[in-house]
Amino acid sequence: MIARRLARFVSSMLVLLTASFAMIHIVPGDPIRAALGPTAPVDLVNQRRAELGLDDSIATQFGRYLRDLFSGDLGTSFTSRQPVTEIISDRLAGTLELAALAVAVAFLIAVPLGMLLAVRTENGRNRGSELTFTGVSGALGTIPDFLLAVGLVVVFAVNLRWLPPAGRAGPESYLLPVAALAIGPAAVLARLVRVETLRELGRDYVRSARAKRLPAWRLHLRHLLPNTLTATLTVGGLLLSSLITGTVVVEYVFAWPGLGSRIIESIIDKDYPVAQAAILVYGAIVLVVNLVVDLALAFLDPRSEIRES
Numbered sequence: 415m416i417a418r419r420l421a422r423f424v425s426s427m428l429v430l431l432t433a434s435f436a437m438i439h440i441v442p443g444d445p446i447r448a449a450l451g452p453t454a455p456v457d458l459v460n461q462r463r464a465e466l467g468l469d470d471s472i473a474t475q476f477g478r479y480l481r482d483l484f485s486g487d488l489g490t491s492f493t494s495r496q497p498v499t500e501i502i503s504d505r506l507a508g509t510l511e512l513a514a515l516a517v518a519v520a521f522l523i524a525v526p527l528g529m530l531l532a533v534r535t536e537n538g539r540n541r542g543s544e545l546t547f548t549g550v551s552g553a554l555g556t557i558p559d560f561l562l563a564v565g566l567v568v569v570f571a572v573n574l575r576w577l578p579p580a581g582r583a584g585p586e587s588y589l590l591p592v593a594a595l596a597i598g599p600a601a602v603l604a605r606l607v608r609v610e611t612l613r614e615l616g617r618d619y620v621r622s623a624r625a626k627r628l629p630a631w632r633l634h635l636r637h638l639l640p641n642t643l644t645a646t647l648t649v650g651g652l653l654l655s656s657l658i659t660g661t662v663v664v665e666y667v668f669a670w671p672g673l674g675s676r677i678i679e680s681i682i683d684k685d686y687p688v689a690q691a692a693i694l695v696y697g698a699i700v701l702v703v704n705l706v707v708d709l710a711l712a713f714l715d716p717r718s719e720i721r722e723s
Contacts, residue, residue: 415712423705430697431483434690435476445684449492466492479690489687491680498691501676506695508582508672509665513658515588516595520657521650523600528607529634529642535608536615547608554601559660563594563667580669591668595660599653606649610642617641644711651707655700662696 446463447454463469467478482489488498535544570590571579578587614620615638623633662674669675673692680688 416709419705419708423701426701427698430694430701431480432476434693434697435479437693439472439475439686443684445492445686448684488691491688492685493683498687501688502673502691502695505671505673505676505692508670509661509674512588512591512595512661512665512670512672515592516599516657516661517654519592519596520600520603520653523596524603525607525639525643525646527600528604529611529638531604532608532611532615533634536612548605551601551605555598555605557598559594559598560663560667562597563591563664566590566594567667582671591664591670594664594667595657599657603646603650603653607642607646610646611638614638614641647707647711651704654703654707658699658703659696 444459446459446466446468450459450462467475470478486499488502490497491501494501531543531547534540535547567579567590570577577590578584579590581587619637620633623637661670661672662677664670665672665674666678673695677689677692677696679685680692
């Protein structure tokens with residue numbers, strides 16, 4: 415099972431390598447002209463292009479890209495002349511912090527809320543609470559990240575002036591970007607947790623536990639929670655992947671010094687090496703997350719692996 419998952423991971427990485435190289439070169443524009451400025455002499459532009467090997471064929475550039483990549487060399491930025499590995503290492507920490515906090519907040523909100531609503535609305539009880547939860551969570555789950563980010567800035571930073579609108583300085587600067595990333599996934603995940611919890615509440619082991627008069631906390635934490643999380647992990651992994659990629663736009667809105675904002679800057683500046691490396695890192699993170707979720711599901715629920723075999 416692990417060998418199959420790793421083989422799928424390696425093949426996906428190869429596709430990602432090819433796609434990241436192709437996407438950047440499809441973007442119109444001259445990266446050297448963008449780096450040197452519109453007034454740079456033509457001779458200087460041609461010289462710089464030749465030095466970087468951009469006059470070579472696409473196949474030759476791709477081969478050189480793979481050779482350098484597997485030797486640990488991500489290249490040098492066209493605009494800043496800084497090694498790409500330094501740019502990635504400087505920016506990656508900010509993105510991982512933001513994504514990790516957003517994931518933690520989403521799960522800490524979604525799991526207790528979904529289970530609480532399931533218990534309260536079991537057997538058709540509290541119909542009003544169910545309709546309110548379904549409507550609010552459905553609306554929050556469909557709002558795009560960038561629109562939610564802009565709305566949070568307008569309300570809490572511009573109008574109320576409670577929180578800083580941008581930057582990364584102090585604990586309060588994390589609140590708005592983390593909220594922009596976590597609200598949508600938390601709403602979707604809470605709906606899923608509620609449905610899975612309601613399904614588990616109808617199982618025989620729950621009825622037996624209630625007949626034995628087990629305390630509610632023990633029933634919910636020792637029995638319901640593990641079985642609910644097993645089914646929730648699949649969608650949770652997909653939400654986590656979308657949350658990681660969602661940091662690109664959210665970082666740009668909040669001027670967050672992370673890898674996502676650097677991707678947008680590098681694409682605008684036609685800085686091929688930085689854009690390729692950043693896209694590759696983002697894709698690799700998503701693939702690693704999916705791999706970890708697959709392995710976790712296989713170990714938590716061996717029946718899923720048997721069904722797949």
